[in-house]
Amino acid sequence: MPKSFVIPRAAEPILRRQAGLLSTVQCEELGIGREVRRRLVGQLRWTSPARGVYDTDPVPLAGRVRDDWFDHAASWRTWFALLLHGPDAVATGCCALVLHGVSGLPRDFPLEVAREDRSPRRTRHDVVVVDYAPFPTVQVGDRVVARIDHAAAQALRRLPRQNALAVLDDLARRHGFTPTRLAELHDLVRRRHGSARLHELFGLVDPRSESFAESAARLSFHDNGVPPDDLQVRFAADGVVVARVDFVWRLPAGRWLVVEIDGVGPHSTQQALVRDAPRQNQLLAGGQTIMLRFRPAENDRPGGIGAQVAKVLTRHHWQPGRYPYEGTPVKLPTPALSGTGT
Known part of the structure; x- marks a missing residue:
């Protein structure tokens, strides 16, 4: 078998659909015979995770580096x-x-x-x-x-x-x-x-839950008796939306507790974290907003994220039902700091 062997073009859509896997039957239909397959595996260019199944990516699944x-x-x-x-x-x-x-x-x-x-x-x-x-x-x-x-x-x-x-x-x-x-x-x-x-x-x-991490956090809040007052709430300053946050609780005296789940969805990249900094400053500038940020892994601890949030809410005398959902942005009480929000 020549070293220049390449997978037939007809295999490309199959490999995209099947995450790089082929069956013995598919290989035969594509003209990749038994001897060719045996040599590819022997040369560590393919692997065979089970009889009758071939992986055209020699890197073990757990070791592959890809965004998806x-x-x-x-x-x-x-x-x-x-x-x-x-x-x-x-x-x-x-x-x-x-x-x-x-x-x-x-x-x-x-x-x-x-x-x-x-x-x-x-x-x-x-x-x-x-x-x-x-x-x-x-x-x-x-x-x-x-x-x-x-x-x-x-x-x-x-x-x-x-x-x-x-x-x-x-x-x-x-x-x-x-x-x-x-x-x-x-x-x-x-x-x-x-x-x-x-x-x-x-x-x-x-x-409105946009990821597993948000669903898991919301379930933890429920289990700890502190379901959020609302999800995906927008905050506005001078009529301009400066932030959309994952969870909010309405506190006495017009204050808010905001919880953000980092490391997933719109918060997952370094660029997003940099972009979130001025947004966070705008939310906190007036002193009426408390913000807590959690990594998804923190929900694996005993009590989960909900137990930590419950302690904060108890300290601030939160009670459910103080914020009927209206679908309109929450108005920040003071002008936002300079900078562009998202």
């Missing part, structure tokens, strides 16, 4: 599960949610597939072959996938509470799950064993 690593890893694990069990494997549960583009799943979400003929196969490489009662499916690309509502019902009961709420928030925010559709999904969930702990989460769904 979490999305890439979720896609890689999903396609690994599907290719491992052949072309008639049906994506279900979390794997189906990945193909539907739903976010909020944990890094090591459960891998499961079903088979169109419902024939059993043994679990391989932690990929479970499930046998659900018949459920509706859709076509996503060239794969059969559980319909998004049934995929969610299959997946939610196997997820930690934080991730379950994040998935529900994302369904409401980006996938058209209105209150009516969420109620229908709730009915689907009720029929499944182990769903009791999920019931309260449906009452907490908020499409």
Whole structure:
């Protein structure tokens, strides 16, 4: 095999879709024969994570450096599960949610597939072959996938509470799950064993949550008895919006507690952190706003972020219900400092 071997052009869209993975069948269809594959693996140019599956990126998944690593890893694990069990494997549960583009799943979400003929196969490489009662499916690309509502019902009961709420928030925010559709999904969930702990989460769904970290923080606030008065609130000075913040609580004497979750979404880059500095100055200039900033990992501590926020709110005599949502920007009591807000 010449060293100049390159992957056929016809493989490029498949590799983009399948996170760099190919099955033995696909390789044969593309003209990449057994001997070629054997040499590529032997030369460490490809790897074979399981029999019948090839990874065209020799760098181990955990060691890849890319901005979209979490999305890439979720896609890689999903396609690994599907290719491992052949072309008639049906994506279900979390794997189906990945193909539907739903976010909020944990890094090591459960891998499961079903088979169109419902024939059993043994679990391989932690990929479970499930046998659900018949459920509706859709076509996503060239794969059969559980319909998004049934995929969610299959997946939610196997997820930690934080991730379950994040998935529900994302369904409401980006996938058209209105209150009516969420109620229908709730009915689907009720029929499944182990769903009791999920019931309260449906009452907490908020499409304004923009990331897993925000959903997890909001759940921690709820668990600690301090649900935020509002989310994604805009603050304005002299009629100009100078900031939009993640969470707010209305304190006595016209004061505010603001909580921001750093390191995700719009706060994730160094440029964003630099941009946030003048914005924070504008919020705090009048002395009427208290700001707390947290990293997502702080929510993993006992009590989570909510326990820390609860202490501050108790100190400042917060009580719920003092701020009815109006959808209009909060007016800062004094002119903002010079600088441009976002």
